[in-house]
Amino acid sequence: MKLGDLPTPCLVLDRRVLVRNIDRMAQAVGRLGVALRPHMKTAKSIDVARMVIANTAATVEGITVSTLAEAEYFSAHGITDILYAVGITPQKLDQVAKLNDAGAKVKIITDDLDVAHAIAAHRGELRALIEIDCGEMLGGISADDPNLEAIGTALGRRLQGVMTHAGHSYAGRGIAEMADLAEAERQSALTAVRRLRAAGLECPVVSVGSSPTALHARALGGITETRPGVYMFGDLFQAEIATVEPDGIAVTVLASVIGRRPAEGRIVIDAGGMALSKDRATESSPHDFGFGLVLDAQGRRSLGMSLVARANQEHGVVDLDRGIALPEFRIGDRVRVAPNHTCMTSAAHDRYYVVDGGDEVVAVWPRISGW
C-alpha cells in the first residue's frame, strides 16, 4: 500500500523521524542518569510505546498516562508499571484498584488532604504520589505548602513519593531558560521530598519532567525519573521552542486538494478542524503557523510558508506562499500538514499509517482515545 492509495484525511507517522527523536531523548536522559518514564498521552499506541522501550538505552521505568482508558489499554498490552499523571478523584479509585488487582501497578497522584484520606481508607491496592506545583499553576500544591506533611501522613504506607511537571516550560525560550526551568522543577521536587522524609515518610519516587526540561536539564541529582512525551512525535510548536529538530516532526496529516481559489492565492483541502484540531499553539510562538504548515505530498517543506489559515469542520483553507513559485494544484492532489500540537491532532485519528521516509505504508498502528 502506498500513501497515494489512502483515503484522506489521515495521519501519517514517519518511523525514521520517530526513532531519531527517541534516540535524542534517550541520550539526553542517559546523560542525566535518571530513568525514563515516557508519557504516552501523545501517541496512545502500544506500537509506539514498544519503539520507545526498544530504542532507549536508559532504564525505562514503566510509562506515564493521562487517562484511565490509557492505563487500561497499556496494562492489557503488558505494560503494567503506570503513572496516571492527572489528579485523582475518590470516584476513580475503584477503577484503579481493579487494574491493580488484575496485576497492574498504577500509581495515582493527589494534592488534597480529603483525597489522601480516601486513598488511605480504600480497601483496594493503591500507590500514590503527592503532586507538587513548580509553577505550572495547574495541579499540585507548592513545595512549601503547610499541608504537605499532613497529606503524606494521611497517605501513610501508600505514599510512594512526589511528582511535579514544569508544563510552563512550553512558554520558555532558549536552551538556557529551559535548563533554568528544569533546575527549578528539580528543586521543587527535592524541597517537597526533603520535608516528607524529615517527617519520617518514605519517598522512593522523585518524578519530574516535560519534554523541554528533560531534554535541556543540566543535571538531575536527587531525581529518580523523568516523564517527557511530546518529543516522540514533535510538532511545529515544539520545533519553535527547540524540543525537536526542525526536521523532527514525525506526524503529519495527509490531505487532498478539494478546492482551488487561484484569484485569492488559496487552495482548500479536506483537512479542517476535525482532522487538524483547532489548536493554535503557535499563536504566541515566534512563527504563527495558523492551523498548520502545508508540506508537499512527500512531506518536504517545498511550499514555503503555505499555511492552513482557516479551519472549518472538514475544510482547511490554505493561504499559499506567494514568495516562491508553486506548482499548480488540481483537485485530488495530495499535500501533508505539519501540526501545531501533535497531541491534539493525533487525537483526531484512530490509527497511524506508518512510513519509513518514503511513500510505502509499512504498518498501520491503531491508537486509542476517550476516557
Place this chain on the structure above:
Amino acid sequence: MKLGDLPTPCLVLDRRVLVRNIDRMAQAVGRLGVALRPHMKTAKSIDVARMVIANTAATVEGITVSTLAEAEYFSAHGITDILYAVGITPQKLDQVAKLNDAGAKVKIITDDLDVAHAIAAHRGELRALIEIDCGEMLGGISADDPNLEAIGTALGRRLQGVMTHAGHSYAGRGIAEMADLAEAERQSALTAVRRLRAAGLECPVVSVGSSPTALHARALGGITETRPGVYMFGDLFQAEIATVEPDGIAVTVLASVIGRRPAEGRIVIDAGGMALSKDRATESSPHDFGFGLVLDAQGRRSLGMSLVARANQEHGVVDLDRGIALPEFRIGDRVRVAPNHTCMTSAAHDRYYVVDGGDEVVAVWPRISGW
C-alpha cells in the same frame, strides 16, 4: 443509571432541549415551504437523525453529511438519501458509487470542470450538484462564473442541480442581517440555476441553508430544500448569534473537580482540550466564553460567568465568577460545561448520555467519527 454514576469527562445530551430545538426549526422551515435536509455533521448519530425525522412536520428530504464515513453509517442504518456536502475528489468516486450500487442515493458536489468530466466518465451510479459560493469563500464557484454552464454540460445527465451554503452567516449579527444573508444565499442559487436551465440543463434540486439562514429567511421561493445542522444541539456561539435560545444548548460536558486553587479563585476540572476541543468560536462574539461556560451539576447557570479559561490536554482551569457567592468545591464534585462549538466538542466523544432534563440517564446513543 444516574449522571452521578458516569465516568468523567463525558457528553450529556438533554433530549428535552433537543426536541425544542428541532421543533423550532421545523416550524421555521415549514413556514418557508421547503423541504428540510438536516445536516448530521454535528450529531453523527442515527438516534438523533430519527428524532429529527419524527419531530419535523415539513418534508424531510433525506439528510446532509460532511464525511463519507457518515454516508456509510447512515445508509447502513436505512437513511439512504444523502447529500455529501464537501467537494468531491476523483479518488472518492468509487466509494460513492459503491454505496449507490448498494441502494443508497448519495449526491456529491463539485465546482471543478475536470472533476465534472471524471464524474461523467465514471462507470458507477453518480448524482451531482454544482457547488456555488454565495460569499463563504470556502467551496464553490460564484453564480456568475463563466465556467458554470461548461461544468453543468460536462456533468450531463448526472447533474441534479445546485447547492450553496451561507456559512458566513455565522459572522452575521441580528435577525435582519441573517434574513439579508438568507436572501443573498437564495439569489445566488437562483442565479446559477437560471443560467443552467437557460443552457438546457435540468436542475430539479436547488439546495441552500445554514442554521442561521434557515431559521431567519423571510422567504425561499425557488428553493427546494435547506440544510441546517448545528441548531439541533446549539452551543454558546449559536446562542450569541440567536440561532438557538439562551436555554437551547442541548449538549454539555460532565466533568469532575480535580483541583482547587482558592487563592487564585480557580478550580481545575478533568475536561480539558481533549474533552472540550480547543475551539474558540466565541472569541469574536459579544461574550468570550474562553473554552466553555461552567454550569452546575444539574446544568443550570448558577455559577455566573465561571469560564474554562485554560484548556490543557486533560485539565481545564476554571476562573470562578467572583461577582456571586459560589459553593465551595471539593475534589470529585461535578460541574457541566456548555461548549463554544458543539460540532467540535461532540466529536471528542464516542457516545451521548441522554437525559430528559433530570439526572436519570434514559439512553446511551453512540456516535461516529473519522472519515
